[in-house]
Amino acid sequence: MIEKSLATGYAQALFEVASERGGADDIEKDLEGIKDLLRTNRKLRDILYHPSIIKTDKKDLIDKIIAPQCSSKWVRNLIYILVDRRREKMLDYLPDVFKGVAKRIKGVVSVKVQTAIPLTEDRLANLQESLKKLTKKKVELETEVNNEIIGGMVIRIENKIIDGSVINHLKNLKKNLLKTAMA
Structure with a gap:
């Protein structure tokens, strides 16, 4: 370190x-x-x-x-x-x-996005613009198709992860249902 x-x-x-x-x-x-x-x-x-x-x-x-x-x-x-x-x-x-x-000095942030299907040019441009507003930096975007997430997207901004994937929502739903059933 x-x-x-x-x-x-x-x-x-x-x-x-x-x-x-x-x-x-x-x-x-x-x-x-x-x-x-x-x-x-x-x-x-x-x-x-x-x-x-x-x-x-x-x-x-x-x-x-x-x-x-x-x-x-x-x-x-x-x-x-x-x-x-x-x-x-x-x-x-x-x-x-x-x-x-x-x-960092140039004000650029690297963002990796996983989706279940490839993004269209319009969606890619909209996503890039939204990420630019969110981070207040120029966005260097890398996309990856991962059909295991079923739908939605997983966004990695440096060391932060925003998981909006369907598989993650299903896991959370299952966990909440099991927690409720146990109570």
Whole structure:
């Protein structure tokens, strides 16, 4: 948990620097590229994350393999800082934390909506507008069809869930009927 809050601090500082210089999108791409590189190149990951390999060797490795793929010197410098502080493993989740910080600062909220059937364009537009009014933020909407909910919808706004599904209503009805029958 402490690691995540530290990552948020690094991401916020990186975003502020990038915003001042107009390179937030480049930084996001660089971080995603590094995350992909470390996910696909197990050897590189093992060396970079190994605690007994000295910092200068890790930085040489960064200069040879990672830095050429980065368009931002700020990302390379951040990786050096992470190596100096033995926090290289933050590279696993720093891209996602950076995206979250960027969205929050830009006033964007991610919303996931599950429905039993696909939404029409009109309903999608109405839903997006309603969510925009509810959250008072720009809405980044992701939809998913899940026929198990029978009808209605389940809306996830960051860590909040609004469950208006038919299956949820049926479960609540059953629970209330059983509670009433027991009384």
